[in-house]
Amino acid sequence: MEANFFERVYTLVKQIPEGKVTSYGAIAKALGTAKSARMVGWAMNASHTIDSVPAHRVVNRKGLLTGKHHFDGTTLMQQLLENEGVKVVNNQIVDFDKHFWQPKLEI
């Protein structure tokens, strides 16, 4: 199996198709650490150094771009999502449930 918890998160996040988004909790649950969605966020923090992980497709359960602060600018994450067809208004994804992608189905 893969070495770190991080790599598992990366592997899963990388599988997120364009125009789709998911939540930390969903990823955490898919990995088996449902009660520790914080770990997913922590993994994303490390993903910042990897740049192969579409972290902009990962938001919290409310559809808020909580992690946009960790991106380069302030609207980078939002623009990336909009570029893929995901509407974002005021740091929040519109029709979040429609764009929601369930990692459990893929894992």
Add this chain to the structure above:
DNA sequence: AAGGTGACCGGCC
């Protein structure tokens, strides 16, 4: 080895 930290979640009001 121990403590601190974190891009969260769920429950309650």
Add this chain to the structure above:
DNA sequence: TGGCCGGCCACCT
């Protein structure tokens, strides 16, 4: 939805 609180686990120093 929004604010507050507790829990939870892996990584870092």
